[in-house]
Amino acid sequence: MVTRFTLLEELAGMVPDDVLVLASIGNNSGFWGELTERDANLFHLTMGMCSPAALGLALALPKRKVLALDADGNLLLNLGVLGTIANEAPKNLTIVVMDNGNYLGSHKHQPGMPTATSGKMDLAAVARACGIAHSSTVENVADFRERIRAALSGDGPHFIRARVAALDTDGPKRTRRIPDPRENKYRFANYIQRTEGVEILGSGLGGG
Amino acid sequence: MKPEKAQLVIQGLKEAGIDFAAGVPDAQFIEVYKMLAEDPRIRYVGAANEAEAVGIGFGAWFGGKKPALILATSGLLVATYHLARINLLHEVPVLVVIPYRGDIGDPRWLGLYKKTTEPGLNAMDIPYRIVSRSADIVRAITQCNESARAWLKPVAVLLSEEALW
Numbered sequence: 124m125v126t127r128f129t130l131l132e133e134l135a136g137m138v139p140d141d142v143l144v145l146a147s148i149g150n151n152s153g154f155w156g157e158l159t160e161r162d163a164n165l166f167h168l169t170m171g172m173c174s175p176a177a178l179g180l181a182l183a184l185p186k187r188k189v190l191a192l193d194a195d196g197n198l199l200l201n202l203g204v205l206g207t208i209a210n211e212a213p214k215n216l217t218i219v220v221m222d223n224g225n226y227l228g229s230h231k232h233q234p235g236m237p238t239a240t241s242g243k244m245d246l247a248a249v250a251r252a253c254g255i256a257h258s259s260t261v262e263n264v265a266d267f268r269e270r271i272r273a274a275l276s277g278d279g280p281h282f283i284r285a286r287v288a289a290l291d292t293d294g295p296k297r298t299r300r301i302p303d304p305r306e307n308k309y310r311f312a313n314y315i316q317r318t319e320g321v322e323i324l325g326s327g328l329g330g331g
Numbered sequence: 332m333k334p335e336k337a338q339l340v341i342q343g344l345k346e347a348g349i350d351f352a353a354g355v356p357d358a359q360f361i362e363v364y365k366m367l368a369e370d371p372r373i374r375y376v377g378a379a380n381e382a383e384a385v386g387i388g389f390g391a392w393f394g395g396k397k398p399a400l401i402l403a404t405s406g407l408l409v410a411t412y413h414l415a416r417i418n419l420l421h422e423v424p425v426l427v428v429i430p431y432r433g434d435i436g437d438p439r440w441l442g443l444y445k446k447t448t449e450p451g452l453n454a455m456d457i458p459y460r461i462v463s464r465s466a467d468i469v470r471a472i473t474q475c476n477e478s479a480r481a482w483l484k485p486v487a488v489l490l491s492e493e494a495l496w
Contacts, residue, residue, distance in 0.1 A: 145390070165393065168386075169416055175378070175386025182374065182387075183351065183394020201386070203379025211376060304420040312393055321395025325480055 124288040127221045128154055128295065130267050131192075134219070135159050137271050138190065141318065143180060146192040147173040150291050151221055155192060156302075157295035162314035167304050168193075171200030174218050178208050181216035181280075184319060188215050188275060195222040195240045202249070205282070209254030214278040218255075219271075220246055225289040234289050241289075250282035258282040332430065332495060336465050337362035340428065340490070341370065343472030344399055349373060349426060351396035353384035357403035359430040359495065364401065381406035385413035388425045397476070399426040400485075404433060404444035407451060414485060415455045424479040427487040428472065431461065434491040452487055459487035462494045 127150060135158040138144065145165045146152040152166040168176055168191075177191035198204075198220055208216065227235025240246055250258040257279060261267045267285055274281035302310065312323040340363050344352070353376045356364045367375040374396070378384035381402050388398035402410055407429060417423045431437075433444030452459050458478065462471045471488050479486035 167420075169413070171382055172386040172389070172413055172416070175383045176390035176393075179351075179353070179376070179387035179390025179392075179396075179398070180394045181390075182376065183391040183396045187394075201380065201383045204383050204386075207376065207378055207383065207387075305422055308421050308423065315393060315395070319395065323393065323395050324483075 124286070125263055126293055127151070127223065127287045127291055128293045129264060130221070130285050130287060131155060131158055133264055133268055134271060137268065137275070139275070142188040142190055142275065143184075143315070144190045144192055145173055145177045145180065147194045147197040149194065150294065151192045151194055152301055154295055157298060162310055164307075165311045166301055166307050168197075170197050173197050174208065175201055175204045177216060177218065178204060178211065178213065181213040182211060184315070185213065185215055187319065188217070189213075190217045190219060193218055193220045195220060195224060195238045195246065196226050198246070199238060199240075205250050205253040205255060208280050213280055216279050217274040217281040217283065218250075219283045219285060221287050222246055222284050223287050223289050232290070247282065247284040250284070255280055255282045258284075260284045260286060262286045332359055332362055334362050336468070336494065337366055339465055339468040340472070341366045343469040344428075345372060346469060347426065347473040347476035348397045349399045349476065351388065351391045351398040352376070352401055353378050353387040353398065354401035355379070355381050355384060355403070355406055357406065357430060359432060360401060360403070367401065381410035382413045385410045385417065385425070389413075389417050389421070389423055392423050392425065397480070399428055399476070401428050404429060404431060404441070404448050408447055411451060411455065414457065418455055418457055418485050422483045424483050425485045426472070426476040426479050427457070427485050429487055429489045430495055431489040431491040434461075434489075436492050436496070438496070448489070457485050457487055459489055461489045461491055463492035465494045468494055
């Protein structure tokens with residue numbers, strides 16, 4: 124089975140610099156931070172918060188592509204967001220779920236505990252039934268590449284469930300520190316201010 | 332809540348510059364939610380639960396929006412993990428508006444929320460103001476939002492007594 128790292132390497136080579144990428148906690152953030160050095164990354168989106176945050180950002184900036192790099196356990200905590208995404212229907216939003224069917228597999232040498240998706244639950248079918256028409260499962264690099272290309276070039280919302288190995292048996296060499304949430308906030312917000320012409324951080328004196 | 336008081340909440344949000352809101356409808360605030368959903372100046376997103384609403388508001392802030400979360404006292408409990416996280420780790424400002432069920436004077440027995448609402452906000456280090464008169468609704472909302480944006484942290488407005496009933 125394909126690994127998370129293999130697919131993230133592919134993604135890193137495909138995502139234009141101006142696509143805003145929001146990564147869930149764990150190895151989605153750790154690997155993505157190693158594979159890409161870009162201002163347009165927001166890391167450390169905790170359990171249940173990655174796709175909702177991407178939705179809010181996509182609605183705020185409807186002309187900007189937004190990609191959520193989510194995970195099965197993370198998404199399951201706030202699964203209702205798929206219905207919200209379907210109804211709000213932001214054309215600029217893509218949800219990529221690294222579905223390893225496993226809690227804690229990203230950090231351990233042994234499987235953690237199974238998520239619902241390791242059993243009978245099919246996240247792509249759930250997303251489709253919620254009303255996200257562009258919803259699919261990919262299990263290899265070629266299909267992943269094709270679906271990402273379609274998502275980045277066409278109207279969404281898109282939902283891509285990438286079925287990956289339960290354990291991260293490969294990964295990037297650690298060469299840098301992933302910015303902490305505050306440091307990351309300033310860098311990400313300043314980048315959006317600079318490229319979108321919106322005011323986010325304000326003056327710090329109440330005028331923002 | 333009477334429609335004229337709900338209208339004051341909407342007026343306060345507009346005067347504060349709020350242009351984005353998320354939440355889950357609550358019985359006492361249903362007029363506020365309906366007005367928000369129909370108002371062209373504020374983008375309202377109805378979430379499936381209040382933690383999701385926090386994530387949506389958090390994301391909207393990064394897109395240059397000035398977000399508010401409209402949360403029931405019960406919903407504040409659902410939102411707690413994400414609210415604590417964006418307050419203590421990310422330090423991102425959102426205005427939180429809460430109809431304070433269970434406060435002294437609430438005609439129904441909802442004392443659970445007296446025990447959880449203010450202690451919960453204090454535990455998360457989220458400053459708040461309790462508004463007891465409808466005449467103070469607009470000013471409290473504008474001031475709390477101004478402080479949220481200056482401090483880069485969530486600040487809450489709790490409506491109680493004559494401001495709510």
